[in-house]
Amino acid sequence: MDTSPASPMTYKDAGVDIQAGDAMVDLIRPLAVRTYDPRVIVDHFGGFGGFFSLDFPDKLLKKNYRDPILVGCSDGVGTKVLVALATGRVNTVGIDLVAMNVNDLVCSGAEPLFFLDYIGTARLDPPRKAEIIKGISYGCVQAGCALLGGETAEMPDIYRGEDFDLAGFALGVVERRRLIDGRRVEVGDTVIALASDGLHSNGYGLARRVLLDKAGMSLDDCPPELEGRTVGAELLRPTRIYAKAVRSVLGRYRVKRVVKAMAHITGGGLVGNIPRVLPAGLTVRVKRDSWSAPPIFGLIAAKGPVDDLEMLRVFNMGVGFVMIVAPSFARAIMNDLRRRGERCWVLGKVRKGGPELEWA
Amino acid sequence: MDTSPASPMTYKDAGVDIQAGDAMVDLIRPLAVRTYDPRVIVDHFGGFGGFFSLDFPDKLLKKNYRDPILVGCSDGVGTKVLVALATGRVNTVGIDLVAMNVNDLVCSGAEPLFFLDYIGTARLDPPRKAEIIKGISYGCVQAGCALLGGETAEMPDIYRGEDFDLAGFALGVVERRRLIDGRRVEVGDTVIALASDGLHSNGYGLARRVLLDKAGMSLDDCPPELEGRTVGAELLRPTRIYAKAVRSVLGRYRVKRVVKAMAHITGGGLVGNIPRVLPAGLTVRVKRDSWSAPPIFGLIAAKGPVDDLEMLRVFNMGVGFVMIVAPSFARAIMNDLRRRGERCWVLGKVRKGGPELEWA
Numbered sequence: 001m002d003t004s005p006a007s008p009m010t011y012k013d014a015g016v017d018i019q020a021g022d023a024m025v026d027l028i029r030p031l032a033v034r035t036y037d038p039r040v041i042v043d044h045f046g047g048f049g050g051f052f053s054l055d056f057p058d059k060l061l062k063k064n065y066r067d068p069i070l071v072g073c074s075d076g077v078g079t080k081v082l083v084a085l086a087t088g089r090v091n092t093v094g095i096d097l098v099a100m101n102v103n104d105l106v107c108s109g110a111e112p113l114f115f116l117d118y119i120g121t122a123r124l125d126p127p128r129k130a131e132i133i134k135g136i137s138y139g140c141v142q143a144g145c146a147l148l149g150g151e152t153a154e155m156p157d158i159y160r161g162e163d164f165d166l167a168g169f170a171l172g173v174v175e176r177r178r179l180i181d182g183r184r185v186e187v188g189d190t191v192i193a194l195a196s197d198g199l200h201s202n203g204y205g206l207a208r209r210v211l212l213d214k215a216g217m218s219l220d221d222c223p224p225e226l227e228g229r230t231v232g233a234e235l236l237r238p239t240r241i242y243a244k245a246v247r248s249v250l251g252r253y254r255v256k257r258v259v260k261a262m263a264h265i266t267g268g269g270l271v272g273n274i275p276r277v278l279p280a281g282l283t284v285r286v287k288r289d290s291w292s293a294p295p296i297f298g299l300i301a302a303k304g305p306v307d308d309l310e311m312l313r314v315f316n317m318g319v320g321f322v323m324i325v326a327p328s329f330a331r332a333i334m335n336d337l338r339r340r341g342e343r344c345w346v347l348g349k350v351r352k353g354g355p356e357l358e359w360a
Numbered sequence: 361m362d363t364s365p366a367s368p369m370t371y372k373d374a375g376v377d378i379q380a381g382d383a384m385v386d387l388i389r390p391l392a393v394r395t396y397d398p399r400v401i402v403d404h405f406g407g408f409g410g411f412f413s414l415d416f417p418d419k420l421l422k423k424n425y426r427d428p429i430l431v432g433c434s435d436g437v438g439t440k441v442l443v444a445l446a447t448g449r450v451n452t453v454g455i456d457l458v459a460m461n462v463n464d465l466v467c468s469g470a471e472p473l474f475f476l477d478y479i480g481t482a483r484l485d486p487p488r489k490a491e492i493i494k495g496i497s498y499g500c501v502q503a504g505c506a507l508l509g510g511e512t513a514e515m516p517d518i519y520r521g522e523d524f525d526l527a528g529f530a531l532g533v534v535e536r537r538r539l540i541d542g543r544r545v546e547v548g549d550t551v552i553a554l555a556s557d558g559l560h561s562n563g564y565g566l567a568r569r570v571l572l573d574k575a576g577m578s579l580d581d582c583p584p585e586l587e588g589r590t591v592g593a594e595l596l597r598p599t600r601i602y603a604k605a606v607r608s609v610l611g612r613y614r615v616k617r618v619v620k621a622m623a624h625i626t627g628g629g630l631v632g633n634i635p636r637v638l639p640a641g642l643t644v645r646v647k648r649d650s651w652s653a654p655p656i657f658g659l660i661a662a663k664g665p666v667d668d669l670e671m672l673r674v675f676n677m678g679v680g681f682v683m684i685v686a687p688s689f690a691r692a693i694m695n696d697l698r699r700r701g702e703r704c705w706v707l708g709k710v711r712k713g714g715p716e717l718e719w720a
Contacts, residue, residue: 009570009664041429048467048624048636049433053536054414054425065414069401070430073409074476074529076513107408116434118478118527151527153436154565158523165518167478167511169434169529176413205516210369264408276408304369 027130028150031137035147040114050148052114054173067176071110075100075266076167079204080235085162087219087232090128093166094135095142096201099239101170102143103264103321106246107277109180110172112143117150121164132166135238143243145170178254182261182277182324185350189260190330191274191284193347194245194337196320198237198296202267203314207235207300215303225295234296242321245340249323249333258333261324265316272313274322275355283354284324290345293317324350387490388510391497395507400474410508412474414533427536431470435460435626436527439564440595445522447579447592450488453526454495455502456561459599461530462503463624463681466606467637469540470532472503477510481524492526495598503603505530538614542621542637542684545710549620550690551634551644553707554605554697556680558597558656562627563674567595567660575663585655594656602681605700609683609693618693621684625676632673634682635715643714644684650705653677684710 036042041051054065077096084093094117102112117136119129129152140147159165174180199207211217211231219232226234242264250259261277274284293311297318301311311317325333330346337344351358396402401411414425437456444453454477462472477496479489489512500507519525534540559567571577571591579592586594602624610619621637634644653671657678661671671677685693690706697704711718 009566009574009666010670048464049431049470049532051468051539052430052432054428054430054533068414070412070414070473070531071409072412072474072476072508072529072531074478074509074511076478076480076511078513079515079517082517104408108411110409113430114432116432116529118434118436118529120436120480120525120527148432149434151434151436153438153525153527155439155525156565157439157442157568158525159518160520163518165480165513165515165525167480167513167527169432169476169478171430171432171531172409173414179411205514206369208517214369306369310369 027126028133031130031133032147035137035140035145037146040146040148050114050116052146052148065173065175068173069176069179071105071108071172071174072169073101073104074167074169075104076165077201079208080201081164081166082208083204083219083232083235087236089236091131091135092236092238094132094137095139095238095241097166097168098136098139098143099241100201100266101168102145102241102243103239105170105172106243107180107262107264108174109178109250109259110174111247112145112170112172112243114146114148114171115140116148116169118167119150119152119164120155120159121152122156122159122161123154132164139241142241144247178257180259180262182279185260185279185282185324187282187350187352188327189324189350190327191347191349192323192325192330192334192344193291193319194242194321194323195343196265196316196318197240198234198294200239200266200316200320202316206306206314210300210304210306223299225299227295240320242342245337245342246321246323248340249336252336253329258326258329259323260326263322265319265321267314269312269315269317270319271357274357277324278350278354281352281354282350283356283358284348285351285358285360286348287346288359290347291318319347322347387486388493391490391493392507395497395500395505397506400506400508410474410476412506412508425533425535428533429536429539431465431468431532431534432529433461433464434527434529435464436525437561439568440561441524441526442568443564443579443592443595447596449596451491451495452596452598454492454497455499455598455601457496457526457528458499458503459601460561460626461528462505462601462603465530465532466603467540467622467624468534469538469610469619470534471607472505472530472532472603474506474508474531475500476508476529478527479510479512479524480515480519481512482516482519482521483514499601502601504607538617540619540622542639545620545639545642545684547642547710547712548687549684549710550687551707551709552683552685552690552694552704553651553679554602554681554683555703556625556676556678557600558594558654560599560626560676560680562676566666566674570660570664570666583659585659587655600680602702605697605702606681606683608700609696612696613689618686618689619683620686623682625679625681627674629672629675629677630679631717634717637684638710638714641712641714642710643716643718644708645711645718645720646708647706648719650707651678679707682707
């Protein structure tokens with residue numbers, strides 16, 4: 001950069017390249033388009049905002065929302081991006097980003113409609129950014145929502161080197177009388193656990209500190225506890241997206257409304273997230289021996305050491321999502337979930353008490 | 361932090377404080393609540409996501425969307441946050457954040473419904489974060505949308521010291537047949553400029569480099585060009601929110617549809633943003649002498665030096681928003697805008713040509 005006073009300065013000198021931005025749009029457009037359904041209004045690409053028709057004028061597709069409640073979520077993936085950067089594989093954190101948002105969204109019974117991303121970064125490197133957005137696009141396809149738009153901000157004075165931050169926004173809709181809010185949960189309801197795929201996107205501050213700093217492991221290490229997986233691969237496992245499996249169950253029991261509450265197990269773990277969806281005076285007695293936490297959690301607990309309660313407060317411990325259902329439908333719902341590829345089991349029962357969970 | 365192996369590690373040791381997060385919720389709740397309208401479903405605060413009823417079951421409030429198109433926008437405020445940090449005044453960048461999103465939203469004629477924020481930061485400092493969210497809340501009130509939720513991510517390994525990044529997501533709705541997309545723009549249409557309040561939220565990379573680094577000015581300097589304002593105060597002026605003024609005009613001409621296109625003048629300036637909303641084969645002849653750019657732009661151009669074309673490509677140059685309207689209604693619309701407190705003038709006319717703007 002020439003800083004002599006006679007040389008006119010441009011925005012590119014100052015670190016922002018508008019042409020590279022245009023190249024980027026061409027790279028990411030197909031990644032967005034593959035997530036579209038007929039409700040996305042495509043001829044507005046490049047305009048101010050993304051456009052989505054709530055009802056598509058076709059009987060087959062019409063969702064018949066008479067009293068639609070819009071549900072909005074925003075979330076990021078935390079320092080999991082640092083693991084992605086350290087391993088050089090940035091094409092899956094976008095899956096995590098979508099997962100963190102749509103798994104929240106479906107807790108209310110909402111249908112995910114669309115997603116918007118925000119990438120904060122120092123420099124625009126189109127191929128690398130396309131890798132990130134490939135993950136987001138893949139996640140949107142898995143969740144059944146459209147990648148409607150996004151924003152990439154170049155801020156070389158905030159972000160260092162290759163660092164970036166990822167935030168996302170998901171919008172969903174639910175018919176008012178089908179909104180699931182835990183209000184009808186009652187004593188005796190069955191609590192179903194859906195298995196997680198490792199850490200998902202929470203607790204990376206602690207996990208990285210323990211494994212990489214304190215225990216001095218490298219991302220390429222293959223500790224026996226991980227049964228052949230490297231630390232990097234384990235830490236990068238994408239957050240499981242429960243949206244389609246959950247929507248499938250809800251679709252099957254549309255009238256009966258047997259699903260009474262759902263919780264996405266994120267920061268706060270089971271102990272933080274299950275009570276959020278329970279009415280006052282109720283709690284869940286968790287059967288501790290109904291599952292064993294996957295090895296990554298044992299590894300972190302041992303290397304910290306991190307005590308049991310803290311582990312439960314920070315990590316999902318193998319349970320990524322919880323559904324609270326009428327007991328007589330629990331078996332059928334679990335069969336549905338399994339057919340959809342989910343691993344699930346009865347985690348416990350709803351009882352009087354709380355707000356803390358009970359352990360049995 | 362005790363790192364001896366015998367001392368169990370906690371998430372707080374690793375830099376994340378869940379209790380402080382709860383204190384934060386108490387601080388920000390009233391800031392969100394003051395933005396609510398009856399369509400916000402309040403008893404879900406703390407659940408997974410924010411809830412907004414598209415139609416409120418009251419005749420007076422019912423918006424009667426028969427074929428609603430949802431419009432989603434996401435944007436950040438760029439390195440304007442660094443100016444806020446340097447001056448210690450972080451309670452206005454939230455206004456910028458809302459402005460960047462809702463000004464985009466209203467370009468399509470959409471009614472802003474709600475807003476969600478994302479703050480990426482190193483540490484959770486509740487009073488400071490409350491200051492940021494005060495700005496967001498104030499912006500939402502100005503825009504007439506609800507602050508439905510948000511996420512604050514603590515990432516001490518990505519953000520340095522007090523640094524933070526701000527991203528936002530706005531959702532709006534527009535009746536399909538009232539969607540404004542520039543399609544009906546024709547030769548002879550009048551282009552109305554709405555005055556900006558300084559730099560708004562674009563070009564800060566270049567502005568900071570020129571004024572602070574190259575010209576060596578400090579944020580406390582009062583150069584004569586700024587007529588008594590400090591550099592810091594000028595750089596921090598909040599982005600003007602045009603939402604209510606624009607919605608007021610649209611409400612008045614609901615049936616006649618005299619507003620044919622609108623553009624929010626952001627990165628890319630007039631030359632980048634006006635062509636985005638014009639049909640192929642049309643351009644705007646801009647009357648260069650219809651306004652003079654406010655002094656901050658002249659100061660940057662002189663201190664860079666930055667040439668005219670680059671200034672026009674990077675900064676709004678005093679025009680924050682543009683409306684393209686049927687010529688016979690231009691005067692009445694400008695009167696409406698002035699009654700709403702906007703400064704506006706005829707910027708030019710639509711002509712055959714393009715895609716570049718013409719200058720007269």
